Amino acid sequence: MNHDEQVSILKRLLCLREEKRDDKMLDDVVTIPVTKYTDAELFRQELASTFSAFPLVVGNVATLREPGTFVRSDWDDFPYVVVRGADGVLRGFFNQCRHRGAELTAERSGTTKAFVCPFHGWVYGLDGTLKGITRSRDFPGLDTCAHGLVELPVAEAGGLVWIGRTPGTPLDVRSFLGDFYQDLVDFGVESLVQYKKTKVVKNANWKLLIQTYLEGYHVPHLHRHTLSAAFRKGAIAHDESGPHIRLSAARTNVEDVHLKPEDEWQILDYASVYYSFFPNTFFIMHPDYVSINIFYPLSPNQSIWTHEMLYRAEDFVGPAGQAALEKRFVFTNDTVFGDEDFAIAEDIQKNLVRGANTHHTLGLAEGLLAMFQDNIDQRLDRSSTERTLAGDA
Numbered sequence: 001m002n003h004d005e006q007v008s009i010l011k012r013l014l015c016l017r018e019e020k021r022d023d024k025m026l027d028d029v030v031t032i033p034v035t036k037y038t039d040a041e042l043f044r045q046e047l048a049s050t051f052s053a054f055p056l057v058v059g060n061v062a063t064l065r066e067p068g069t070f071v072r073s074d075w076d077d078f079p080y081v082v083v084r085g086a087d088g089v090l091r092g093f094f095n096q097c098r099h100r101g102a103e104l105t106a107e108r109s110g111t112t113k114a115f116v117c118p119f120h121g122w123v124y125g126l127d128g129t130l131k132g133i134t135r136s137r138d139f140p141g142l143d144t145c146a147h148g149l150v151e152l153p154v155a156e157a158g159g160l161v162w163i164g165r166t167p168g169t170p171l172d173v174r175s176f177l178g179d180f181y182q183d184l185v186d187f188g189v190e191s192l193v194q195y196k197k198t199k200v201v202k203n204a205n206w207k208l209l210i211q212t213y214l215e216g217y218h219v220p221h222l223h224r225h226t227l228s229a230a231f232r233k234g235a236i237a238h239d240e241s242g243p244h245i246r247l248s249a250a251r252t253n254v255e256d257v258h259l260k261p262e263d264e265w266q267i268l269d270y271a272s273v274y275y276s277f278f279p280n281t282f283f284i285m286h287p288d289y290v291s292i293n294i295f296y297p298l299s300p301n302q303s304i305w306t307h308e309m310l311y312r313a314e315d316f317v318g319p320a321g322q323a324a325l326e327k328r329f330v331f332t333n334d335t336v337f338g339d340e341d342f343a344i345a346e347d348i349q350k351n352l353v354r355g356a357n358t359h360h361t362l363g364l365a366e367g368l369l370a371m372f373q374d375n376i377d378q379r380l381d382r383s384s385t386e387r388t389l390a391g392d393a
């Protein structure tokens with residue numbers, strides 16, 4: 001985010017705070033049917049459309065800088081491995097052997113010189129080529145060139161690694177991110193290092209989990225003993241870029257911005273900046289660390305949540321630095337997200353089928369939830385139109 005934009009958002013936040021409100025998000029109260037979070041057919045369609053149509057975040061580039069470093073998918077529904085070749089090129093492949101389809105690596109990340117299939121020992125280079133077949137005399141005439149790993153499109157953009165589900169379809173992540181691409185560049189996301197990445201299963205629909213981030217209405221209540229102090233009398237400004245959303249949340253100290261000349265204003269000193277990268281990533285720029293939260297649907301009522309925490313190496317040095325990071329991680333991951341936001345989402349998920357509500361009611365400050373759902377519905381509509389046209393053809 002360039003300096004002019006940082007100043008402009010801070011000014012918006014000061015006005016909103018004066019008016020004791022968030023940016024206007026809706027004109028009227030709207031509703032979301034609870035079936036959006038429970039319907040099995042809808043869930044299948046979301047996987048086939050929303051999760052196939054857009055680049056998905058793999059994670060920060062921090063763990064994929066050196067030749068031979070690799071990261072495996074956290075989601076069995078889309079089994080990929082992304083690896084940095086000896087030539088420095090980042091590539092993605094299906095994590096499946098071309099002999100009989102065994103998973104090539106079960107490790108979530110690591111460094112290797114080659115992928116050796118655990119079943120019968122076929123060997124693949126980091127560029128995906130089939131380098132060796134055990135007992136090759138049993139495969140006379142096999143075209144090894146046609147049995148390299150199946151490549152998937154990957155891209156590096158804004159310090160993040162992205163992957164697409166459709167082989168042969170290149171990713172244009174810069175266009176996909178629109179205005180927010182430059183934010184990631186300006187915030188220096190590319191130079192961060194990873195502190196930790198966790199993975200847990202939550203008993204809630206993936207959208208319900210993401211939507212806990214999309215409104216500040218709950219903060220003084222659900223987070224009254226935790227986050228609330230940092231955002232007291234806060235306000236939220238939001239912007240959109242395509243299907244992506246940026247929220248800038250004023251922190252309690254935002255009025256101190258007047259103590260400095262405008263050309264020294266830095267938004268992260270006075271606000272946290274959040275991005276919903278459509279469809280399944282929620283990216284948080286805190287003043288001194290970054291959280292990448294990704295949600296992978298398992299069923300209508302179950303999702304994998306991964307949380308990768310990143311920091312600037314010079315800000316957290318030595319054992320004291322690591323201890324400070326651990327404190328932040330436990331507070332954010334375990335207390336705020338785990339025990340508060342996602343515990344409520346799991347409660348809501350259980351209650352969806354218990355009969356009190358046919359729909360959820362969104363107030364004016366909860367408009368981003370409606371916008372998020374709308375982006376999914378639009379994709380589903382487009383897919384069903386495409387299916388109909390294909391059927392008619």
Ligand code: FES
Binds near residue numbers: 097098101102118122
């Ligand atoms: S399935 Fe991989 S070598 Fe047989």
Ligand SMILES: [Fe+2]
Binds near residue numbers: 213222341
């Ligand atoms: Fe929250």
